[in-house]
Amino acid sequence: MRKVVIHGPGGREKLLVEEHPDPSPGPGEVLIDVEAAGVNFADVAVRLGLYKSAKTYVGWPITPGFEVAGRVRAVGDRAGDIEPGTPVLAATRFGGYASVIAASHALVLRRPESMSAEDGAGLPVVGLTAYYALFELCRPRPGQRVLIHAAAGGVGGALLQLARIAGCEPIAVVGNANKVAHARRLGAAAVIDRSREDLWRAAERHAPTGYDMILDATGPETLRHSYRHLAPAGRLVVYGFASMLSRGGGGRRNPFRLLSGYLRLPRFSPLRMTAENRSVLAFNLSFLFDRTDLFQEAMEQLLTWYAEGKLVLPSPATYSLRRVADAHRDIESGETTGKLVLRTDQ
Ligand SMILES: NC(=O)c1ccc[n+]([C@@H]2O[C@H](COP(=O)([O-])OP(=O)(O)OC[C@H]3O[C@@H](n4cnc5c(N)ncnc54)[C@H](OP(=O)(O)O)[C@@H]3O)[C@@H](O)[C@H]2O)c1
Structure with missing residues (x-):
């Protein structure tokens, strides 16, 4: 099998495609012939050595990748009754950038025949993240106004679409004019292009x-402004x-930017939050992989919305494994x- 291996933190030249013996499925695991693997912004932080759960669960060397789609090759003991050849998608805590993976059966789902491997590989992370943020944490109600940063990503x-499904009015924030149409297509009631207008003045207008x-x-x-x-x-x-x-900073760590970002992070006061009736919620799903109950409930709901045509999967940009650095x-x-x-x- 082929997989992308990173032996230590650094730039994109650290993404090496290597040949390795095929894994075999252990107890509770499903062996998947991977056709496509999702690329996420978090994978960049993994490569740079900045991603906490990568250090906690794997260390170096690491194969990044939180999601795959393909077909079942084999099934380990106590890994359910899914047949070899079945199209599937799966969430994986690292290891996804590979042509074969042994995945926990609790995080593997049948993929509808109508869903391509590319679309399937792009669903778990964005779908679960958006679902958890909105439906687990926020309890959205129809008519509520939602501001979504980086809304064309x-x-x-996914947040735009799920906010619409919940009956909310999503306002999208995007970083350049080329993203406006994409955000509108996915359900934005209005789009703020912060390269052309003042983000917060526009946000107040809406x-x-x-x-x-x-x-x-x-x-x-x-x-800070989001809270305000x-x-x-x-x-x-x-x-x-x-x-x-x-x-696009050459793909390397920028210690100055990291430090100045860290220093600019707001400190929230529980006293003020209580008096103002404002809440701050936070999560990182990569520390929640043992919550398979959350995974299954969310994925079933997402696949139902997909089958009903309420959730669309915009065609992803695709790259071959050897073009991983370009991705x-x-x-x-x-x-x-x-x-x-x-x-x-x-
Ligand atoms: N906590 C979790 O469990 C979890 C799970 C998945 C993803 N995430 C986070 O969600 C965010 C979106 O992830 P994604 O994979 O879907 O990526 P993405 O949104 O497709 O790409 C990242 C977007 O962030 C914006 N951005 C702001 N500052 C940036 C910078 N310095 N460099 C590059 N982009 C910058 C850009 O959009 P604009 O220019 O349009 O603003 C960019 O398109 C990421 O921050 C990721 O770490 C968290």
Whole structure:
């Protein structure tokens, strides 16, 4: 089998495609012939050595990748009754950038025949993240106003669609004009292009009394203002810190940017939060992989919405495994819309 291996933190040249013996499925595992693997912004942080759960669970060397789609090759003991050949998708805590993977059966689901491997590989992370943020943490109600940062990205696009499914009014924030149409297609009631207008003045125009929910994975650049723009009883969901990394900065760590980002992070006062009736919620799903109950409930709901045509999977940008560095370059640039996936069989 072939997989991408990173032997130590660094730039994109650290992404090596290597040949290794095929794994065999252990107890509770399903062996999957991977056709496509999702690429996520978090994979860049893994490569740079900045991702806490990668250090906690794997260390170096590491094969990144949180999601795959393909077909079952074999099934280990106590791994359910899924037949070899069945099309599947799976969430994986690392290891996804590979042509074969042994995945925990609790995180493997049948993939509808109508869903391509590329689309399937792009669903678990963005779908689970958006579902957890909105439905587990926020309890959205129809008519509520939701501000979504980086709304044309992978997770952002899923948030737009799920906010619409919940009957909310999603306002999208995007970083350049090329992303506006994508955000509109996925359900944005309005799009703020922050390269052309002042983000927060526009945000106030769309919701003069504040937002019921703000979904923020941009981090130091936006968090303080995101909190200030909550309506009473509003919830700020923090789930990433993209602006701590350099946009297209040669793919390397920028210690100055990391430090200045860290210093710019707001400190929230429980006293003020209580008096203002504003909440700050935060999560990282890569520390929640043992919550297979959450995974299964969310994935079943997402697949139901997909079958009903309520959730669409915009065609992802695809790369062969050996072009993995290009995929990282593109997602690091901050210029992509939607998902990126690797075709592992090319
Ligand atoms: N906590 C969790 O469990 C969890 C799970 C999945 C993802 N995430 C987080 O969610 C965010 C979105 O992930 P994704 O994989 O779907 O990526 P993505 O949104 O497709 O790409 C990242 C986007 O962030 C924005 N951005 C802001 N500052 C940036 C910078 N310095 N460099 C590059 N991009 C920057 C860009 O959009 P604009 O220019 O349009 O703003 C860019 O397109 C990431 O921060 C990721 O770490 C968290």
